[in-house]
Structure formats: C-alpha cells, structure tokens
Amino acid sequence: MTHLRSxxxxxxxxxxxxxxxxxxxxxxxxxxxxxxVLLELVESGYDALTVDAVAARAGVHRTTVYRRWRDVGxxxxxxxxxxxxxxxxxxxxxxxxxxxxxxxxxxxxxxTGEPPVTAALIAASFRSGKASRALxxxxxxxxxxxxxxxxxxxxxxxxxxxxxxxxxxxAATAPxxxxxxxxxxxxxxxxxxxxxxxxxVAAVAGAFTDAPQNLP
Amino acid sequence: MTHLRSxxxxxxxxxxxxxxxxxxxxxxxxxxxxxxVLLELVESGYDALTVDAVAARAGVHRTTVYRRWRDVGxxxxxxxxxxxxxxxxxxxxxxxxxxxxxxxxxxxxxxTGEPPVTAALIAASFRSGKASRALxxxxxxxxxxxxxxxxxxxxxxxxxxxxxxxxxxxAATAPxxxxxxxxxxxxxxxxxxxxxxxxxVAAVAGAFTDAPQNLP
Amino acid sequence: MTHLRSxxxxxxxxxxxxxxxxxxxxxxxxxxxxxxVLLELVESGYDALTVDAVAARAGVHRTTVYRRWRDVGxxxxxxxxxxxxxxxxxxxxxxxxxxxxxxxxxxxxxxTGEPPVTAALIAASFRSGKASRALxxxxxxxxxxxxxxxxxxxxxxxxxxxxxxxxxxxAATAPxxxxxxxxxxxxxxxxxxxxxxxxxVAAVAGAFTDAPQNLP
Amino acid sequence: MTHLRSxxxxxxxxxxxxxxxxxxxxxxxxxxxxxxVLLELVESGYDALTVDAVAARAGVHRTTVYRRWRDVGxxxxxxxxxxxxxxxxxxxxxxxxxxxxxxxxxxxxxxTGEPPVTAALIAASFRSGKASRALxxxxxxxxxxxxxxxxxxxxxxxxxxxxxxxxxxxAATAPxxxxxxxxxxxxxxxxxxxxxxxxxVAAVAGAFTDAPQNLP
DNA sequence: ACTTAAGCGAGACGGTACGTCTTGTCTTACG
DNA sequence: CGTAAGACAAGACGTACCGTCTCGCTTAAGT
Numbered sequence: 001m002t003h004l005r006s007x008x009x010x011x012x013x014x015x016x017x018x019x020x021x022x023x024x025x026x027x028x029x030x031x032x033x034x035x036x037v038l039l040e041l042v043e044s045g046y047d048a049l050t051v052d053a054v055a056a057r058a059g060v061h062r063t064t065v066y067r068r069w070r071d072v073g074x075x076x077x078x079x080x081x082x083x084x085x086x087x088x089x090x091x092x093x094x095x096x097x098x099x100x101x102x103x104x105x106x107x108x109x110x111x112t113g114e115p116p117v118t119a120a121l122i123a124a125s126f127r128s129g130k131a132s133r134a135l136x137x138x139x140x141x142x143x144x145x146x147x148x149x150x151x152x153x154x155x156x157x158x159x160x161x162x163x164x165x166x167x168x169x170x171a172a173t174a175p176x177x178x179x180x181x182x183x184x185x186x187x188x189x190x191x192x193x194x195x196x197x198x199x200x201v202a203a204v205a206g207a208f209t210d211a212p213q214n215l216p
Numbered sequence: 217m218t219h220l221r222s223x224x225x226x227x228x229x230x231x232x233x234x235x236x237x238x239x240x241x242x243x244x245x246x247x248x249x250x251x252x253v254l255l256e257l258v259e260s261g262y263d264a265l266t267v268d269a270v271a272a273r274a275g276v277h278r279t280t281v282y283r284r285w286r287d288v289g290x291x292x293x294x295x296x297x298x299x300x301x302x303x304x305x306x307x308x309x310x311x312x313x314x315x316x317x318x319x320x321x322x323x324x325x326x327x328t329g330e331p332p333v334t335a336a337l338i339a340a341s342f343r344s345g346k347a348s349r350a351l352x353x354x355x356x357x358x359x360x361x362x363x364x365x366x367x368x369x370x371x372x373x374x375x376x377x378x379x380x381x382x383x384x385x386x387a388a389t390a391p392x393x394x395x396x397x398x399x400x401x402x403x404x405x406x407x408x409x410x411x412x413x414x415x416x417v418a419a420v421a422g423a424f425t426d427a428p429q430n431l432p
Numbered sequence: 433m434t435h436l437r438s439x440x441x442x443x444x445x446x447x448x449x450x451x452x453x454x455x456x457x458x459x460x461x462x463x464x465x466x467x468x469v470l471l472e473l474v475e476s477g478y479d480a481l482t483v484d485a486v487a488a489r490a491g492v493h494r495t496t497v498y499r500r501w502r503d504v505g506x507x508x509x510x511x512x513x514x515x516x517x518x519x520x521x522x523x524x525x526x527x528x529x530x531x532x533x534x535x536x537x538x539x540x541x542x543x544t545g546e547p548p549v550t551a552a553l554i555a556a557s558f559r560s561g562k563a564s565r566a567l568x569x570x571x572x573x574x575x576x577x578x579x580x581x582x583x584x585x586x587x588x589x590x591x592x593x594x595x596x597x598x599x600x601x602x603a604a605t606a607p608x609x610x611x612x613x614x615x616x617x618x619x620x621x622x623x624x625x626x627x628x629x630x631x632x633v634a635a636v637a638g639a640f641t642d643a644p645q646n647l648p
Numbered sequence: 649m650t651h652l653r654s655x656x657x658x659x660x661x662x663x664x665x666x667x668x669x670x671x672x673x674x675x676x677x678x679x680x681x682x683x684x685v686l687l688e689l690v691e692s693g694y695d696a697l698t699v700d701a702v703a704a705r706a707g708v709h710r711t712t713v714y715r716r717w718r719d720v721g722x723x724x725x726x727x728x729x730x731x732x733x734x735x736x737x738x739x740x741x742x743x744x745x746x747x748x749x750x751x752x753x754x755x756x757x758x759x760t761g762e763p764p765v766t767a768a769l770i771a772a773s774f775r776s777g778k779a780s781r782a783l784x785x786x787x788x789x790x791x792x793x794x795x796x797x798x799x800x801x802x803x804x805x806x807x808x809x810x811x812x813x814x815x816x817x818x819a820a821t822a823p824x825x826x827x828x829x830x831x832x833x834x835x836x837x838x839x840x841x842x843x844x845x846x847x848x849v850a851a852v853a854g855a856f857t858d859a860p861q862n863l864p
Numbered sequence: 865a866c867t868t869a870a871g872c873g874a875g876a877c878g879g880t881a882c883g884t885c886t887t888g889t890c891t892t893a894c895g
Numbered sequence: 896c897g898t899a900a901g902a903c904a905a906g907a908c909g910t911a912c913c914g915t916c917t918c919g920c921t922t923a924a925g926t
Contacts, residue, residue, distance in 0.1 A: 046342065051912075052912065062875095063916090066913090066914060072913090167410060170391050171414050174395075177390070179386065181398065182397065194383060194424065197423050198387050198415070199418070201421045242901095242903095267882075276903090277904045277906095278883095279885090283902075286883090287883075288882095482885085483886080494900095558774050559694075559775075568832060602823050602826055603843065603846050605826075607818050610818055610826065616780060626815060630846070633853045633855050635846075640842065640846065699907075701907095709879065710879090710909095711909095711911095714909060718909085
C-alpha cells in the first residue's frame with residue numbers, strides 16, 4: 001500500500017510511551033491496539049471510534065489505552081505516525097507524465113481500496129488536534145518523497161529547472177483527494193490519468209516556475 | 217461571500233419543517249438557531265458543536281432544536297442548504313485563465329476569510345451523513361454554476377469544444393481546497409493564480425477532452 | 433359494582449366544568465375521556481397514565497384535556513368523583529356478622545375483580561393532591577352509607593347502643609384493603625368472612641363503644 | 649423508630665452492588681445516597697423524588713446513582729431493604745391485648761412521627777415494581793417477627809392453640825394503616841388501643857382459628 | 865535467581881452530551 | 896366560542912463515552 005497502512009509491520013518511533021520496555025507485553029499491546037483502531041475505523045467509521053470499542057477489540061483494558069495514548073486523538077496520531085515514513089520508492093517510467101500517472105494510480109488505489117483506511121484516517125483527523133498534526137507530518141513526508149519525480153524530469157530537461165516540485169505534485173494529486181475525500185464521489189475512469197497529464201502539461205509549459213513567463 | 221454564508225440573508229427552501237407557519241415565532245426561531253450554529257462553529261470548532269450549546273446561544277430550549285433538526289447532522293445540513301443556491305454570477309474577464317483566476321481568488325477568500333465559515337462547515341460535515349450529503353448538494357450546485365466559464369471559453373475557441381467543463385474546474389480549484397482544508401497550511405502567495413493558470417494551460421492543450429490526443 | 437366504577441354509567445355532579453352543556457359534545461367528550469382514563473389505568477397502570485395517551489384513546493386533542501381538567505390529578509379526581517355517590521343499599525341479612533360479611537365480599541370482589549379499577553385508582557391517588565382529596569371524599573361517602581348496618585344491629589340489640597359505627601366498619605374492612613392494596617397478596621379463602629366475623633365479635637363484646645368496659 | 653428507618657444504622661445486605669469494596673468511597677456514597685432519598689421523601693414527597701434531586705442532595709453525580717441503583721425504584725427498594733431486618737423484640741406485657749396495644753402504639757408512632765418516613769415510603773412504593781417488592785419483603789419480615797406475640801398468648805392458654813397468628817396481627821394493625829395511609833386522616837385518640845383490643849377479643853373468641861366454631 | 869518498579873486489570877467516579885419523554889402553556893387557524 | 900393542531904419551555908429520564916482515580920496483581924528489567 002502506498003499510503004497509510006497498518007502499524008503492525010512498521011518500525012516507528014514510539015511517540016506514546018517512548019518504548020521503555022520493548023520486550024514483551026507492552027509492545028504486544030501497542031500493536032494490538034493500533035490494529036484495533038484501524039479495524040474500528042474502517043468498520044464503523046470515525047464517529048464510532050470510541051476508546052471503549054478499541055480497548056474491547058484489542059482485548060485490553062480501557063485504562064491501559066488511556067494510560068498510554070491519553071485520548072482518541074493520541075490513538076489516531078499514533079496510527080498515522082505508524083504509517084508515516086514507510087519506505088516508498090517512486091517508479092521511474094522515463095517521463096514526468098508517466099511518473100505522475102503511476103503515482104496517481106497508487107493514490108487512487110489507496111483512496112478507493114477496501115477497507116478505506118486512508119479516507120477514514122483523513123476524515124478522523126478533523127476531530128483531533130493531535131491527529132491533525134500527525135496527518136500534516138504524514139503529508140509533508142509523502143510530498144517530500146515524491147519530489148524526486150519532478151527533479152528527475154528537470155534533470156532530463158522535460159521541464160524548466162526552476163519548476164517548483166511541490167506545486168507540480170499538488171496540481172497532479174489534489175483532484176484525486178478532492179474527488180474522493182471532499183466530493184465523496186465514486187471512482188471515475190480516467191480521473192487519475194487525466195489529472196497527471198494536466199499537471200505534466202502545465203509543468204512543461206512552465207506554469208510551476210516561481211516566476212511563470214507568459215502563458216496563454 | 218462567494219461560498220457558504222449566513223442563512224439570515226438567504227431565501228432557501230425550508231428542509232426542516234417545510235415552513236408550515238411562516239408568520240412568526242417558528243421562522244424566527246429557525247433563523248436564531250441557524251445563526252447560532254454558525255457562530256458556535258467558527259468560535260469553538262466543529263467538535264464543540266453540541267446541540268446544547270447551539271440551543272443556549274440561540275436562546276431556545278434544547279428540545280426545540282431536537283424536535284425540528286433531530287440532531288447535529290440535521291443542523292449542519294440545514295446550514296449548508298441555506299448557503300446552497302445563493303445566486304452567483306461569474307465575472308467575465310475575456311479569457312479562461314482570467315476567469316479561473318478570478319474564481320480561485322474568491323474561493324481562496326472564502327477559505328481564508330475570518331471567520332472561517334466554509335472551512336469549518338466542510339470539516340464539520342465529516343461528522344454526519346446528513347451534513348455530508350448536504351455538502352455534496354452544495355458542491356454540485358457550485359460546480360454546475362461555474363461550468364459557464366468553461367463553456368464561454370469553448371465558444372470563444374480558446375479550448376477544444378469537447379472539453380469537459382467539470383474536469384477543468386476541479387483541476388483549477390482542487391489545489392486550493394487541498395492546501396487549506398486537507399494540508400491545513402497557511403496562505404501562500406500566488407497559489408490561487410498558479411492553480412488557475414495551470415488548469416487553463418492544460419485545458420488549452422486539450423487535457424480535459426473526453427479523448428485527449430497526444431500530449432507530452 | 434360496589435365501589436369505584438366506570439363513569440359512563442354514572443350520574444355524578446361534574447366537578448370539572450359543572451355541566452354547562454349537558455346535552456352535547458361537551459358532555460360526550462367528558463365521558464369519552466373519563467372512560468379512557470379508566471382503560472389506560474387498568475391496562476397500563478398508574479405510571480403510564482399520560483395525558484397524551486388518554487387524549488389519544490378518547491379521540492380528543494391534548495389541549496382539550498388540559499383545558500378542562502388542568503392536569504393528571506384533575507383527571508383522576510374526576511374519575512373518583514364519578515364513582516362517588518353511586519347509590520348503594522346494603523343488604524340486610526338479619527345479623528351484624530351477616531351484613532358485614534356481605535359487605536366484605538363485595539369489597540373483595542371490587543379489589544380483586546378484573547380489571548382492577550379500584551386498586552389502580554387507590555394507587556394512583558397517591559400521586560396527586562387533587563386525586564387524594566377526591567379519594568377521601570369517596571371513602572367518607574362509602575363509610576357513611578355503610579353505617580346503617582351498624583345502626584340496624586344496635587336497634588336489634590345485637591350490640592351496645594353506644595357502639596361507634598365507623599370503628600366497626602373500619603375493623604371489618606381494613607384487613608381487606610391491607611391485604612390487597614398494601615401487602616399486595618393474592619386472594620386468600622376465608623379472608624373476607626373472617627375479618628367480618630372478628631369485627632362482629634368485637635362489636636358484640638363492646639370493643640367499639642366510646643368508653644369500652646372491661647374486656648379480656 | 650419501630651419501622652422503616654435510616655440505613656445508616658442498619659446492617660443490611662447490600663442488594664445494589666454486593667459490597668465489593670466495603671472500606672471506602674463506595675460504601676460512603678451509598679450511605680449518603682440512601683440518606684438523601686429519605687430526606688427528599690419526607691421533605692418533598694414521593695412525587696418529587698427524582699434521581700437528580702437525590703444525587704444533588706447526596707453530593708454525588710447523577711450518573712453514579714444511575715450506575716448503582718438504575719432508577720428511582722432501585723433507590724426506594726434499597727432504602728426499604730435497609731430498614732428490613734432491623735432487630736425488633738416485642739415487649740411482653742403478660743396479655744395478648746397488652747402486647748397488641750404496645751405494638752399498635754409503636755406502629756402509630758411510626759406512622760405519625762415526624763418526619764413521616766414510613767408513610768412516605770409506603771406511598772412511594774406504589775411508583776415502582778422494585779420498591780413494591782421490597783416493601784412486600786419488609787411487611788413479611790415484620791409480621792413474621794410479630795408472630796411471637798400470638799404464640800406466647802397461645803402458650804399462656806389465652807387463645808386457642810390453633811389460632812392463626814398472622815390473622816390476629818393483621819386484624820390488630822390493619823385499621824392503623826387504613827386510617828393513616830389510605831384514609832389519610834389525622835390521629836384519633838384511642839385508635840391504636842381500640843384496634844388492639846378488638847383483635848384480642850376476637851382472638852379469644854376463636855375468630856382466627858383455621859376452623860372457627862360457632863360465633864355470634 | 866531475585867528483587868523492584870513499570871505496567872496492566874478491574875472498577876467506581878465526576879462529568880458532558882445525548883436523544884427521548886411528559887408536562888403544561890401558548891398561539892394560530894378552523895368550523 | 897370551543898376545538899384542533901402543533902410549537903414551545905421546562906425538566907427528568909436513562910444511556911454512552913470521556914478521562915481520572917485507586918487498588919491489587921503481573922511481569923519484565925536490572926542487579
């Protein structure tokens with residue numbers, strides 16, 4: 001999975017507890033809880049995400065959750081953080097348009113896949129400052145990783161050297177998030193490709209340089 | 217304001233109650249409550265939007281709110297609906313890029329203005345299916361109104377006649393919503409203009425026709 | 433029925449409204465409502481006796497009930513009053529014990545009959561001052577009527593002339609009310625007869641004269 | 649006080665919670681609440697006995713009361729149970745009439761004393777099945793304890809050996825409850841003594857044997 | 865291996881908000 | 896004029912979660 005994913009396979013820093021006793025029960029419980037949060041989230045939605053339900057599903061006592069994560073926001077933040085930093089190496093297709101298309105297809109897959117972990121986490125992050133900040137860290141991490149796509153295109157001479165990488169990426173990917181997260185519309189054929197192509201065209205035309213020259 | 221705005225100035229259909237007794241107390245109370253929802257929302261945020269607080273601020277009894285709006289979702293839906301359908305006539309600047317830029321500047325103003333009604337409502341709509349559907353109606357209404365911009369550009373011969381209007385509009389506006397609502401980043405100079413320009417360039421290049429021809 | 437009974441057959445004074453329009457809708461509605469109160473009472477109990485349910489069952493609007501009876505207590509009071517004053521002529525069996533036994537059997541029948549109107553009204557009367565006072569009027573009316581039993585026994589020379597009639601009656605009947613209303617126990621064979629016999633024995637022995645002489 | 653009395657002095661089984669942590673806060677809160685129920689009952693009456701008022705007076709939160717007692721009926725049941733089983737040893741005066749008179753005077757004192765705890769609890773018990781059953785347990789406990797009076801009289805040869813103790817006791821005490829609880833009349837001199845004397849006379853005459861012989 | 869203290873299970877609590885129910889008042893409209 | 900229709904204020908109800916606390920018990924970590 002390109003984006004947010006289960007913590008059970010991750011090697012994250014432990015924000016909630018600083019890993020004092022990594023050896024046994026403590027760590028096992030953390031993984032059970034994180035897993036339970038994701039399951040609750042995709043099954044019942046961000047609104048039914050109660051500490052009680054998470055604790056019950058994780059087979060852990062309520063107080064244990066409160067002791068380590070403090071509140072629901074802490075849980076969400078930990079889950080998001082668990083997905084942040086997952087290694088991701090963009091494929092190289094040889095062209096900016098191709099690279100962006102590949103990226104967008106991965107994003108679309110993440111947003112439309114079942115269970116809808118990514119969409120659920122984005123929605124949930126609106127309900128907590130902690131989760132919101134964790135999500136910001138996640139976005140920043142992702143877009144920083146993606147920038148290599150644009151740099152490679154610049155190195156190939158496809159686009160102006162002064163092209164602002166982040167702008168290209170946002171132009172290419174924003175329509176997908178808009179479509180699935182805000183408009184909440186069903187998948188639409190060609191959406192990912194079209195958005196990637198449009199961003200590539202604009203980038204080639206120099207629309208994302210810091211000082212764009214004359215454009216149509 | 218281009219986007220969501222106070223119900224007190226709107227002429228909406230009354231979804232919650234169908235205006236049986238338009239004459240007096242009933243309608244007055246509706247306006248008090250709608251206003252209170254907006255104030256609560258921008259002051260305390262979507263999570264503090266409780267029926268109790270709304271009722272108290274509106275100077276109305278809790279049960280009255282429950283009777284007419286059923287729950288928080290109903291309140292939000294009514295508020296969003298109250299903003300839907302507000303007349304909006306896009307300015308004509310003579311070029312697609314100019315029109316999209318003007319549009320984007322209005323959207324940016326709506327998203328960054330104080331109080332941040334629009335952003336708050338979008339965020340809040342994640343808390344309720346009813347509110348979510350109302351927001352979908354709102355988006356649809358907006359984008360349908362905006363389509364005239366693209367049609368005029370096609371009539372002028374700026375862009376291919378087969379250009380899909382909604383795609384152009386999403387490409388132009390999505391980066392703004394992405395930036396302010398999902399990434400929650402501060403205003404960035406040139407953002408609105410750049411997104412508009414990029415979408416215009418791509419549209420001219422034919423990236424939004426149903427069968428895009430060879431693009432770079 | 434000896435005791436409290438349906439208003440529909442009674443000819444009572446109208447305390448709540450004073451029979452302004454005995455002929456038509458007004459009186460008809462009163463009877464419908466009184467009947468509905470009794471039905472609700474015996475079906476659902478004193479606790480489920482809501483004005484809404486009564487009005488619905490009577491086919492009358494809530495406001496009509498409130499206008500005429502003011503509140504639940506008023507309804508109950510009217511129902512009790514409707515049962516007060518029903519003509520009752522005690523049978524004469526020729527002996528005090530026989531008369532009291534006949535009386536007790538009637539009381540037992542009223543308390544154990546289905547539907548348990550009497551018991552329900554007594555219980556309900558605890559919840560309203562108005563109903564409570566109405567019930568006191570009812571008790572007083574009943575015991576006054578019963579006194580003739582004791583007077584006849586005195587005239588026959590069965591018991592001392594100075595016997596206090598009310599005391600005899602209470603001694604005879606109280607065990608029944610105690611058993612069915614307070615102890616809420618099931619019918620017990622011989623209960624009514626035994627209580628009547630005991631009271632008669634005591635009366636003959638002079639236990640209910642104002643200044644009882646030497647008793648065992 | 650002979651009858652129902654404050655829980656703070658009782659040694660009852662804890663029906664609501666089984667006394668898991670007898671040492672501290674839990675038990676202290678129980679006593680506060682029970683005390684508050686009694687105070688509310690005698691001050692404001694059975695109808696004003698709301699969980700909110702009890703909680704406020706006990707200095708405890710609403711939810712705590714709901715958690716442990718479930719509803720008003722549970723509260724009342726616990727209060728009644730707290731009074732059940734209080735040790736009571738009937739005085740021996742040497743004669744049945746004397747014993748019954750002493751008993752009746754205690755009952756009268758309980759029913760007319762200030763605050764009128766007993767009468768209030770009896771009335772309140774009509775509001776709840778749970779309270780009603782608790783009161784039945786209470787009555788049964790009381791009458792079982794009183795039976796020794798009758799047995800002693802039988803042993804002394806005052807009354808037939810086959811005399812049914814419970815019948816004698818009901819005949820003696822029922823008029824008091826009738827007078828104060830159902831008729832709601834003011835105290836009347838001689839009432840307690842007269843009822844006791846009448847029951848004693850009837851018992852001596854054999855009115856309460858299972859097969860009463862010829863009586864007047 | 866043996867202590868020792870971190871972490872967990874259990875469960876009550878104060879507290880906020882929920883959404884429902886009933887009461888009794890009021891206003892408007894109808895016949 | 897009396898009734899129907901229905902909104903309203905008031906307030907209790909019983910529930911669900913939240914986050915806190917205290918008390919024992921388990922168990923991993925450091926000696």
